[in-house]
Amino acid sequence: MTQPEKRKQPGYYPGFSTLSQQHSWDEATRRTVLQRMTHTREIRFFTSQEIPIITAVFDHVLPQSDRDPQYRIPIVPMVDERLYTNRIDGYRYEEMPPDQEAYRLGIAAIDEMARSIHDAPFVELAPLRQDELLRTLHDAKPQAAHSTWERMPVHRFWMLLVQDAAQVYYAHPYAWDEIGFGGPAYPRAYMRLERGEAEPWEVKEQRYEWQAPADSVSDRYELVGGHDEHRATPGQGGTH
């Protein structure tokens, strides 16, 4: 198998739809979530040279080729809006440039790495080569563009990419349906709190085996930058 079967809704909760429950959400939440789904703002931060590169990058950082095209979750426009409106998370590492500059530097470095190692622009590389190249950022062992990575720690740039992608993808009701998250629950409560029991409007899990595409290297788990303590980075979740 080279490619997971395309589905309207991947994941183990077939037919589960948080949006079908929007009648039980409060007005402010409904407005916020629906606006997110219809977001079609033009790209204002990324340049026309950068757009194809960053699009290809996010296609690997958070791949969606198993989704029917009309059920894919747009990542680039939301990241673009965050950068254009300068919505930051409340801090910047002292050795990092501002997020906007980090993206410009990082995109240029990724393309430079492709040209330097494979003699071709990043967007023209085969998917496996693209995945492998990005994997070197994950491992904090970039093979080229060293002058950029000396200015900007590669593992911090990598985490910025993964976090931005995750922040957009898992904010979307399609992703909630995929992972079986119940979504907004006010004013309606959750009543079945224990033993992982589903509410009557939730769906029972139905697992299946699937494989990542053969031309990918991201379906395995190794820590960012290995176990180097100097890569110590605080968690970003904000859970307590």
Added chain:
Amino acid sequence: MNPLLSGLFNQRNQNGHALGPIQKIDVPMRRYGEEEVDYVVVGVGSAGGVLLQRLSRAGFRVLGMEAGPFWNTERDWVSDEAGSHNLYWEDLRITGGEHPLALGANNSGRGVGGGSVHWAAFAPRLHPSDFRIYSQDGVGVDWPISYQELKPYYEQLEMEMPVAGPAWYPWGDPHGYPYGPHPMGGVGNALIKGCTALGIGVSIGGPVAILSGSHGDRQHCIYRGFCIQACKVGAKASTLITHVPDALENGAEIRDNCMVGRIHLNRENRVTGVSYFDAQGNEHFQKAKAVIVSGYAIESPRLLLNSACPGHENGLANSSDAVGRYLMAQAGNVILGRFEQLVRMYKAPPAHCMTEDFYETDPKRDFARGFAIQTVAPLPIAFAKQMMMAKGAWGWGLRRVMMDYNHWASFGLLGEILPWPENRVQLAAEKDRFGLPVAKVTFTLRDNDKKLIEFGKKKVMDVMSAAGAEEVVQESRYAHLVGACRMGSDPRTSVVDKFCRTHDIANLFVCDGSVLPTQGSANPGLTIQALAARTADYLISQGDAVFNSGRRDMTAPPIRRELAPPGTYGRGIPRLTSSSQ
């Protein structure tokens, strides 16, 4: 679907539901204009809300300045992770050191209620030992007050929030909670199972400042799990709903969307007021007879440093060079376990079960002090970020582990990190939109901290395994922020005295988490509010002397229980044991 099973109720109601903000807050417009007030409180968060309530009820003319908005909870708050960014202080700060802290959503609030709007609401007390760790363990520093001095205020604020939990809480100074414990969610069940298997005691259903029964005009918890996205239900305590309404009723003004940039000092070494930027960015001066800084552990020292003036070149109240130093965060490693059976951890409040069995120094361990273990329950975005850190997940691996979201449970380590002078808040070269230098935060762990974290995270991982998890991973992180304007008896090594008055300036106070000399392994929210109520009692006992005298009366005042918000005191709450001196 059967309408009863769909979970909808009261469908004929036009709004589709009967819940919602049953508490109505009448927000007055400007009350004081530019005229002189008695107290300006900078920051209306956990401490600021309590201070405004107490001082207004005692008849003072008080004005709270809040950089963020006065929330309309039904309009502004959402049951949505990505839509809740405006609750957090997300303006730029620079973070560095060997173990840099994540700021923003992790630990800094914005808007009326401050951090109490987005805390998970665990509300344990400090232990008696926390107030004397230097005497007892030879580390950190002793507090200038004892546990017994703060105890009546713990009891009082546990009723005012109020706190739900077991009737018998065995750790520290044993006590019980006024509201009953909450039901368990999947993560709580895992913590109970793991602790019980290893012979570890566990507190079930609290202590957490979330209503397990309705309270006056506040609705009880509905277990929707969005606590740290602000409690739209009104079940979780925030000063926005516990203390601010009573403050407004008693004449306090809250000026929202106003960022204080500087505290002004006259030639007599007394503060005269603050200058601030309104929502349109226009600068104003507000006269006050005294100023209380309640901006939390980053913004409070930043404001003092930004208020440097001739004679105080290093910042106000900083003759000790302690302003900004001894900043603390708690070790907050998240330990995640995958279970064969479903957990669905998004249901129930993240905070509902914990243990303090490892809280105290144990001579058998190779470090001083200890830690707590608590339930945490990340929603999908937070969980994805944790999987990035804990497993190195990205790409297809991230998609795969996220499809298993409902199989994971997570516990939080909450460990005491000691106060170090090098861990500090300074001013950076960058400026914010008002032209004010932003904060630069430096944080580095020392030997004791590292040993504690190493031991603690392994212990929590053991508990997760004992609960039946087949895979256990963890991410390093930190929780809460305190210190940076610490209280102490010695003006050479601390910023404020035991009543939160700055050593250097008689009518300038700092009252919030930044005054904590050490932090224990307890979530700081309750302690901050208890200290604020105690400070208010002191200020009230001093009357006008604060405004026109330099005399520093160090007599502790009696607790003024009658100043509690109506309906929160004397409602048949059990075991109120401390006498009011």
